[in-house]
Amino acid sequence: MSSLIKAKLSDICHMTDLFDTSLSSLSRIADPVLEMHNVNLVIKRDDLIDPDVSGNxxxxxxxxxxxxxxxxxxxxxxxxxxxxxxxxxxxxxxxxxxxxxxxxxxxxxxxxxxxxxxxxxxxxxxxxxxxxxxxxxxxxxxxxxxxxxxxxxxxxxxxxxxANYWGMIGCQELIGEIQQPFDRIVVAQGTTTTSCGILLGLSEHQKLTAVPALKGFDSFTEMHSRFGKSGIDTETIEQLLEKTEILDAFHFGGYAKYDEVLIDFMRMFHKSHGVQLDHVYTGKAMFALWEQIKLGRYDGESIVFLHTGGLQGIAGLEERMGEKLY
Incomplete structure (x- = not known):
């Protein structure tokens, strides 16, 4: 972390949280697909922090x-x-x-x-x-x-x-809450604020996989800009981005777009593992992760999936679908 970030953060770290982030537990997922590829997957349940102020x-x-x-x-x-x-x-x-x-x-x-x-x-x-x-x-x-x-x-x-400096620093803190070793953290990406914050908290061997929700989104350029606006030097930015993988083929047509394949996957995941996902961010990110695991790209890894919430929007989706999602 840059000295600039450390200095600014030290001025305000004594203040008390309004919401209890300790409610964001780790849920282990057991599944034959994971066993076949020797993948240990846990979900960081930021969706449990608060019904209105959930996820990231x-x-x-x-x-x-x-x-x-x-x-x-x-x-x-x-x-x-x-x-x-x-x-x-x-x-x-x-x-x-x-x-x-x-x-x-x-x-x-x-x-x-x-x-x-x-x-x-x-x-x-x-x-x-x-x-x-x-x-x-x-x-x-x-x-x-x-x-x-x-x-x-x-x-x-x-x-x-x-999507500003303070948002990025707040997201950085979640890495310190994961009290177990992991190789990779997977997150849905919108403004890049969360993914940039996560990168600042990762250790040298850990990697970030981000799944953009927007079609045609230039993740690396946006992340570079986000870091640069925070006073981080170019060399450090490049080192951070070297640990980043972008899966940009899972937007399902664009922001908030969906099809039967995505809906069926979300329902399957909920039925098998009891975790609700949304169609804008977390459903697409988990679908992307699942596809990579089935392809054998993460064999032997310990992976954390960040559940960034967004479940409040399910009511609107159900209204458009004319049926219950879960």
């Missing part, structure tokens, strides 16, 4: 929430789509911390009653600010943040998905 969501929000305390901000302003797990998590975390929350939502035709996700945000006290898709494209521009803060003053701006 609290890890990405933790130090952003604490930034509000340090700089006396009244709350958080962030961004998301109509079915954003990040918006719900932000609303819940701010509610528990006694902070205000504002969600800038893509889709000016929407209302707080448009779906269960937005209703939950409203119930948790989040002010929902609906904007056009054209305006939403400005979400990473500093001048747009200033315009928003003129109407919603004294808030800490958090990028879509919690």
């Amino acid at each position: 969501k609290w890890r990405k929000l933790k130090y952003n929430v604490l930034q509000c305390e340090q700089y006396k901000n009244e709350g958080i302003l962030t961004f998301g789509g109509a079915y954003s797990n990040h918006l719900v998590a932000t609303a819940a975390a701010c509610y528990k911390a006694g902070l205000k929350s504002v969600g800038v939502v893509r889709g000016e035709e929407l209302t707080p009653e448009s779906n269960d996700t937005l209703r939950r945000c409203k119930d948790l006290g989040m002010h929902l600010h609906f904007v056009s898709r054209e305006e939403y494209h400005l979400r990473d521009e500093r001048y747009y943040h200033e315009e928003l803060l003129a109407g919603f003053p004294n808030l800490h701006v958090v990028p879509e998905g919690g």
